[in-house]
Amino acid sequence: MFFSVLLAAFRAPADAELVRRFKSGDTQAFGLLYDRYERRIYSQCIAMLGNAETAEEIAQEVFVAAYKGLAKFRGDARFSTWLMTITINRCKNRRLKAHRRSEQRHESIDPSPDDEKATFQPVSTLDAPDAATHRRQAADQVRAALVQLSEEHREIILLRDFQDLDYPEIGEVLGIARGTVKSRLSRARTELRKALGNQKP
Amino acid sequence: MDSFFAIERLSAFLDEELPPAEMTAVRTAIAENPEVREAYEALKRNRQWIAEHIDTAPPDTLRERVFAELSALESVKEHERSFWSSLGISWSTLRIGFATASVALLAYIIIVPDATLLLYQAEQTAEFARAPAPETDAHGLTKEPQRATESPAMAQVDRSLKEATESETLPTPSAEIATESQPVPPPQRQQTVSAPNAAPTGVVANAVNAKGDAGSADQLSGIEPQAAAQRTAMSATRGAKRATANDALSGSGGSGSAAAISFAADEAPPPLPFEEPPESKSMALGFASDEDSTDAMATARATSGSADSTGATRQAMPVLKVVTYRVYTTDINAVLQLRDTVEGVGSQLRSVGGGSFTSRTLSSEDNFVRIQTHLPTNQVQTVLNQLEALGATTRVSGEYGGAEEVQLRIEMYYQP
Numbered sequence: 001m002f003f004s005v006l007l008a009a010f011r012a013p014a015d016a017e018l019v020r021r022f023k024s025g026d027t028q029a030f031g032l033l034y035d036r037y038e039r040r041i042y043s044q045c046i047a048m049l050g051n052a053e054t055a056e057e058i059a060q061e062v063f064v065a066a067y068k069g070l071a072k073f074r075g076d077a078r079f080s081t082w083l084m085t086i087t088i089n090r091c092k093n094r095r096l097k098a099h100r101r102s103e104q105r106h107e108s109i110d111p112s113p114d115d116e117k118a119t120f121q122p123v124s125t126l127d128a129p130d131a132a133t134h135r136r137q138a139a140d141q142v143r144a145a146l147v148q149l150s151e152e153h154r155e156i157i158l159l160r161d162f163q164d165l166d167y168p169e170i171g172e173v174l175g176i177a178r179g180t181v182k183s184r185l186s187r188a189r190t191e192l193r194k195a196l197g198n199q200k201p
Numbered sequence: 202m203d204s205f206f207a208i209e210r211l212s213a214f215l216d217e218e219l220p221p222a223e224m225t226a227v228r229t230a231i232a233e234n235p236e237v238r239e240a241y242e243a244l245k246r247n248r249q250w251i252a253e254h255i256d257t258a259p260p261d262t263l264r265e266r267v268f269a270e271l272s273a274l275e276s277v278k279e280h281e282r283s284f285w286s287s288l289g290i291s292w293s294t295l296r297i298g299f300a301t302a303s304v305a306l307l308a309y310i311i312i313v314p315d316a317t318l319l320l321y322q323a324e325q326t327a328e329f330a331r332a333p334a335p336e337t338d339a340h341g342l343t344k345e346p347q348r349a350t351e352s353p354a355m356a357q358v359d360r361s362l363k364e365a366t367e368s369e370t371l372p373t374p375s376a377e378i379a380t381e382s383q384p385v386p387p388p389q390r391q392q393t394v395s396a397p398n399a400a401p402t403g404v405v406a407n408a409v410n411a412k413g414d415a416g417s418a419d420q421l422s423g424i425e426p427q428a429a430a431q432r433t434a435m436s437a438t439r440g441a442k443r444a445t446a447n448d449a450l451s452g453s454g455g456s457g458s459a460a461a462i463s464f465a466a467d468e469a470p471p472p473l474p475f476e477e478p479p480e481s482k483s484m485a486l487g488f489a490s491d492e493d494s495t496d497a498m499a500t501a502r503a504t505s506g507s508a509d510s511t512g513a514t515r516q517a518m519p520v521l522k523v524v525t526y527r528v529y530t531t532d533i534n535a536v537l538q539l540r541d542t543v544e545g546v547g548s549q550l551r552s553v554g555g556g557s558f559t560s561r562t563l564s565s566e567d568n569f570v571r572i573q574t575h576l577p578t579n580q581v582q583t584v585l586n587q588l589e590a591l592g593a594t595t596r597v598s599g600e601y602g603g604a605e606e607v608q609l610r611i612e613m614y615y616q617p
Contacts, residue, residue: 027275030271031268034264034267034268038259038263038264039256039257039258039259042257042259042263043255043256043257043259046257047255047257052260056259056260056262056263056266059259059263059267060263060266060267060270063267063271064267064270064271064274067271067274068274135254138250138253138254139254139255141254142250142251142254142255143254143255146251146255157251158251158255160216160248161247161248161251161252162251162252162255162256164252166216166218167216167218182209182212182213182218183209185212185216186208186209186212186213189208189212189244189247189248190208192247192251193243193244193247196247196250
């Protein structure tokens, strides 16, 4: 089992190879890229936006935009970084639009923790009932804490701790310097620590 | 451990983004200091929670929705490709074609308005240069070539003028013009430039100001016959400034009529459908500025080959000075009268000492007339004095920088 997974990992074409195949006309290559990043993109969207429906809509927009723009992708950055840039920008635009709409209606756009509980779903339903319940509660606590962060801090924590991008890649996605990444991430972590308090998911 | 910098270093240590020396120092601090260790553990724990609990399975419908949209996108592209390929045009060729057409259209929009005027002027200059030297009659006047497309009214005016010139008793062409023109309101503001006592035969008084958006409305107003001299006066008045620029160019004395063409100040003029060239001055029949003259001289030098690329001038070649007047009008009758009187002036200039004189006639289909004469420098001031005596606004410094002769141009543009 382990060896088969390892073998599959070795056999799996790299992102750059799939991009090259797509550019040469192999549209199936995009399917492989989609499968590779679907979960990460959707998770990022739902963590950023706090609403499953909106997250699904934005994730769809991200992949369609990537499909349209992949022919022009020069490969200066990694495909994952490029895709994450699209995702972050789409999420920001959506929040901006929602913010404008809410300003007109004098409403708040920040998702409340109750909304988070209603929209977030467990990672896996194959676990034992107790374990699943526990995981759901833990996920709810983390997401509720994330919701309390500013958008700027939320996105940088997600990029580093969830997407596992390094500092230069984060800087590329957000358009900020490496030193700014370092300081902003430190502040975001401090803020998250306060938001979580003594909770122990 | 609340120091921000300590937390920042711990955070960077957690991400392994510190230099090796700092990594070692922080590692030591974590091992030795319980407070630092506790802060580091909290950061590490939070990071792990994020990594574990943010991961969310997407709904099954997401993939279907994405690929349904991509299929639709592909089908649209395929349809476009098949349509153009059925016409024998590849998609890439089509895109190149569209891009080229867009660039061409943009260039057309940007360049052509200026280029049209330049082309037109170049064409007129070429025709003017090709035109044979005008014949002169017994009175020294330039004979006008037969116009191909001449209206009966214009022909009548010309016949009358010709007969009058020959008999030295000029009728009043203005009267004939008045009969065919529409009823004209009385002039509201009019400035007539009178010839001096020794009135020359031809007087051109032009005052057309086409600069700015105010423009001028012209109207043909009262025409009074006078036995002593033929006077033609056009005055232009700017709307708000009431600035009337008028210049007069007088010719030899003789009998004729006086026609006054005035531009109402209080009526909104129709905008001239052509643009005043940027180099032209707003003064009508005004002398070009020194800069213009210098430029023209430089052009003349360049065309005559009297200067090399380093600017060294070969003094062997005569230096030509070009002075150009420009007049814009929308009244064909005014242009016809100007033409007639300008030709009279031309003959006068020639009698003063012009080396050559050519003019181009004007018809209803021709919106351009140019009178051109070459004058020895020592005769230019004579002409200028006459102009000033007629009230012309002259701005020539009087120094011609060693020019041996001056080319005098008067261009009249007419746009119906």
